[in-house]
Amino acid sequence: MPHDRHRPVTLQEVAAAVGVSAKTVSNAFSRPDQLSAALRERILATARRLGYPGPNPLAAGLRRGRVGAIGVAYDNGLSYAFDDPVAVALLAGVASAAEPAGSGLLLVPGSSDPARRLAAVSDAVVDGLVVSSVGDDDPLLAAAIVRGLPLVVVDQPRPDRLAALGAPGTPWVGVDDRAAAAAVAGHLLDLGHRRLAVVSFGMHRDPITPGLVDERAQAAATYAVTRDRLAGYRDAARRAGLDWAGVPVFHGGDSTPEVGEVGADAVLATDPRPTALLCLSDRLAEGALQAAARLGLRVPGDLSVAGFDDAATAPGLGLTTVRQPTREKGRAAGQALLDLLAARPAPAPRSLPAELVVRTSTGPPA
Amino acid sequence: MPHDRHRPVTLQEVAAAVGVSAKTVSNAFSRPDQLSAALRERILATARRLGYPGPNPLAAGLRRGRVGAIGVAYDNGLSYAFDDPVAVALLAGVASAAEPAGSGLLLVPGSSDPARRLAAVSDAVVDGLVVSSVGDDDPLLAAAIVRGLPLVVVDQPRPDRLAALGAPGTPWVGVDDRAAAAAVAGHLLDLGHRRLAVVSFGMHRDPITPGLVDERAQAAATYAVTRDRLAGYRDAARRAGLDWAGVPVFHGGDSTPEVGEVGADAVLATDPRPTALLCLSDRLAEGALQAAARLGLRVPGDLSVAGFDDAATAPGLGLTTVRQPTREKGRAAGQALLDLLAARPAPAPRSLPAELVVRTSTGPPA
DNA sequence: ACCCGCTTCTTCATCGATGAAGCACGCGAG
DNA sequence: CTCGCGTGCTTCATCGATGAAGAAGCGGGT
Numbered sequence: 084m085p086h087d088r089h090r091p092v093t094l095q096e097v098a099a100a101v102g103v104s105a106k107t108v109s110n111a112f113s114r115p116d117q118l119s120a121a122l123r124e125r126i127l128a129t130a131r132r133l134g135y136p137g138p139n140p141l142a143a144g145l146r147r148g149r150v151g152a153i154g155v156a157y158d159n160g161l162s163y164a165f166d167d168p169v170a171v172a173l174l175a176g177v178a179s180a181a182e183p184a185g186s187g188l189l190l191v192p193g194s195s196d197p198a199r200r201l202a203a204v205s206d207a208v209v210d211g212l213v214v215s216s217v218g219d220d221d222p223l224l225a226a227a228i229v230r231g232l233p234l235v236v237v238d239q240p241r242p243d244r245l246a247a248l249g250a251p252g253t254p255w256v257g258v259d260d261r262a263a264a265a266a267v268a269g270h271l272l273d274l275g276h277r278r279l280a281v282v283s284f285g286m287h288r289d290p291i292t293p294g295l296v297d298e299r300a301q302a303a304a305t306y307a308v309t310r311d312r313l314a315g316y317r318d319a320a321r322r323a324g325l326d327w328a329g330v331p332v333f334h335g336g337d338s339t340p341e342v343g344e345v346g347a348d349a350v351l352a353t354d355p356r357p358t359a360l361l362c363l364s365d366r367l368a369e370g371a372l373q374a375a376a377r378l379g380l381r382v383p384g385d386l387s388v389a390g391f392d393d394a395a396t397a398p399g400l401g402l403t404t405v406r407q408p409t410r411e412k413g414r415a416a417g418q419a420l421l422d423l424l425a426a427r428p429a430p431a432p433r434s435l436p437a438e439l440v441v442r443t444s445t446g447p448p449a
Numbered sequence: 450m451p452h453d454r455h456r457p458v459t460l461q462e463v464a465a466a467v468g469v470s471a472k473t474v475s476n477a478f479s480r481p482d483q484l485s486a487a488l489r490e491r492i493l494a495t496a497r498r499l500g501y502p503g504p505n506p507l508a509a510g511l512r513r514g515r516v517g518a519i520g521v522a523y524d525n526g527l528s529y530a531f532d533d534p535v536a537v538a539l540l541a542g543v544a545s546a547a548e549p550a551g552s553g554l555l556l557v558p559g560s561s562d563p564a565r566r567l568a569a570v571s572d573a574v575v576d577g578l579v580v581s582s583v584g585d586d587d588p589l590l591a592a593a594i595v596r597g598l599p600l601v602v603v604d605q606p607r608p609d610r611l612a613a614l615g616a617p618g619t620p621w622v623g624v625d626d627r628a629a630a631a632a633v634a635g636h637l638l639d640l641g642h643r644r645l646a647v648v649s650f651g652m653h654r655d656p657i658t659p660g661l662v663d664e665r666a667q668a669a670a671t672y673a674v675t676r677d678r679l680a681g682y683r684d685a686a687r688r689a690g691l692d693w694a695g696v697p698v699f700h701g702g703d704s705t706p707e708v709g710e711v712g713a714d715a716v717l718a719t720d721p722r723p724t725a726l727l728c729l730s731d732r733l734a735e736g737a738l739q740a741a742a743r744l745g746l747r748v749p750g751d752l753s754v755a756g757f758d759d760a761a762t763a764p765g766l767g768l769t770t771v772r773q774p775t776r777e778k779g780r781a782a783g784q785a786l787l788d789l790l791a792a793r794p795a796p797a798p799r800s801l802p803a804e805l806v807v808r809t810s811t812g813p814p815a
Numbered sequence: 816a817c818c819c820g821c822t823t824c825t826t827c828a829t830c831g832a833t834g835a836a837g838c839a840c841g842c843g844a845g
Numbered sequence: 846c847t848c849g850c851g852t853g854c855t856t857c858a859t860c861g862a863t864g865a866a867g868a869a870g871c872g873g874g875t
Contacts, residue, residue: 091597
């Protein structure tokens with residue numbers, strides 16, 4: 084009797100050892116009500132003795148068509164996601180929906196190699212997917228759509244774009260970025276600022292050379308979030324009678340303090356110097372505050388700085404910003420996916436409320 | 450030709466449509482070098498036309514014996530994990546190892562129902578497991594062990610306990626909690642403190658009534674981390690000639706600021722009032738600082754407070770603490786697991802370095 | 816003319832379980 | 846005595862792919 088040292092014991096082998104059918108062993112583990120308590124005990128004892136690890140979840144999943152996990156794919160991959168508190172909050176929200184349902188959360192790995200990035204989505208062993216914040220033309224989303232699994236999209240692309248991609252009716256959760264952005268910009272304009280500047284994160288997935296971008300480029304952003312926030316700022320500016328073309332808009336790569344600092348430097352070097360900075364995220368704003376400090380500009384005396392998100396760090400920085408219910412967004416997305424999986428009616432795309440939070444980083448211009 | 454609206458197209462069907470064998474279609478997707486480019490194109494085109502979602506990763510995983518994901522099971526479940534910055538840092542570390550390897554990260558859901566909590570481990574569709582910080586007798590670990598998958602343990606149980614559980618040689622990553630705890634305590638004693646008190650998180654998985662605990666109870670903790678940190682404090686106290694029995698040790702449930710605040714209140718109510726608080730985590734210390742502020746005690750003038758972990762919040766709080774390389778711990782654990790999966794030599798259990806970080810929350814007693 | 820080796824595709828068995836349906840038995844009701 | 850039904854277990858087919866081994870065609874070396 085050759086003994087493979089490492090091949091795990093199978094259900095069949097337990098069945099043979101006990102002298103019952105495989106199905107009965109299966110039932111002993113998965114449907115205790117289907118056999119007598121005595122036999123079940125005998126089976127479990129034998130299973131223990133043989134070192135049977137329990138029904139292989141992979142095989143069971145194949146047969147059942149369910150694996151008890153939902154996937155989350157994030158534009159920038161895991162390393163970045165864990166560095167950004169807002170991304171973490173979103174994950175926390177999804178988890179808070181998945182956990183009570185007994186569902187695992189599979190974080191889909193990213194990659195700098197486009198093919199591997201897509202393969203990770205194609206190969207994810209999950210019952211459904213949450214795709215968070217990808218560009219309008221990102222093949223990642225296409226890869227998620229072809230899988231034909233229940234799908235929920237967070238933030239971007241927008242519902243109209245999802246329909247165009249052949250996935251109409253896909254549940255979507257986000258906020259009205261344009262209106263929210265207009266609200267912060269309006270706040271600064273109301274304070275009397277007339278020389279605004281913007282520090283933005285990426286407009287496209289592909290790496291770019293950071294720098295100032297004109298209105299045409301702004302409107303061409305494939306990141307709908309970027310596009311809409313910029314549009315919101317512009318709406319407010321126009322409403323206040325400002326010439327948007329005169330507002331310097333810097334755009335860099337990721338949403339990090341480093342990019343924010345570089346961006347602030349860039350726009351503060353324009354003449355006349357802006358009196359207020361609109362940053363597309365709190366992390367960018369954090370960098371902008373550092374730049375201001377380094378340049379010896381007092382905030383808000385010499386320079387007002389506003390962010391976006393209301394990240395956990397914002398209160399500590401005294402940052403004026405827009406609160407998005409990030410965690411709730413994740414929860415809603417996770418719940419929507421679970422609803423789809425349970426064949427419950429899928430919720431319609433919905434924007435969660437965002438609200439202006441005024442703190443100490445903004446004030447009237449000097 | 451009946452048309453199941455929702456059953457996905459299978460590889461067999463694509464094969465039939467093209468007029469080739471199933472294996473060839475499989476190769477078209479997974480091993481492009483195994484067939485002519487022309488045929489491959491034809492197959493992919495047909496697949497697209499039929500709406501074939503690509504090889505079912507579940508079925509492929511079953512056949513290959515690999516699913517491309519590693520699992521992480523955490524003592525307290527996901528919701529708690531995402532609330533604790535230290536737990537998030539650990540996850541970030543694991544992710545930073547998994548991602549470059551193209552491996553997904555499955556977060557195993559927790560549950561208040563013990564059976565479901567274990568089932569989540571048994572049913573996790575993964576190639577290997579990281580079990581983080583569970584009690585010495587936690588059946589969760591037993592469930593992980595019986596699965597027979599490559600396994601790595603973080604923090605606790607300790608390697609000797611793992612051997613006793615029938616899993617000797619299991620890679621383990623953690624820090625020398627006892628020595629590290631002795632270092633912080635020694636720091637306070639060196640400053641001249643003679644009236645110490647301790648605020649601890651749980652000693653067992655089961656919920657307890659918070660309160661002061663004696664030395665016997667301390668040594669009986671099934672959380673090795675708790676046990677060893679307390680032992681480390683005691684080592685230092687004894688070395689300084691202090692009677693450990695006279696040191697009030699509060700222990701509550703989770704590692705949260707709320708518990709820390711309650712704990713600080715409790716030990717500060719003892720007479721004579723302690724001049725220094727040793728907290729088993731920075732989150733507990735955060736609560737202790739709040740309690741101190743509420744009681745009108747100046748830190749460190751009236752009360753010194755020390756934490757453990759060096760969480761991201763610690764610098765901002767000016768908290769004296771012990772730095773554990775949490776992220777690196779996660780990375781090492783993830784890497785060890787990937788090594789096991791690749792049949793590379795598994796690293797021996799190792800303690801990563803921890804070091805005392807003195808900030809402004811500690812000073813000489815009044 | 817023959818053998819070799821490469822490319823390209825096929826055949827066969829198998830990964831490890833579970834749903835659906837079926838059979839045998841015992842028991843209570845009519 | 847017989848029918849009906851619930852309990853307890855089995856049989857059969859199937860979930861959707863891939864590894865190993867093999868066969869056909871083809872060009873090149875001798």
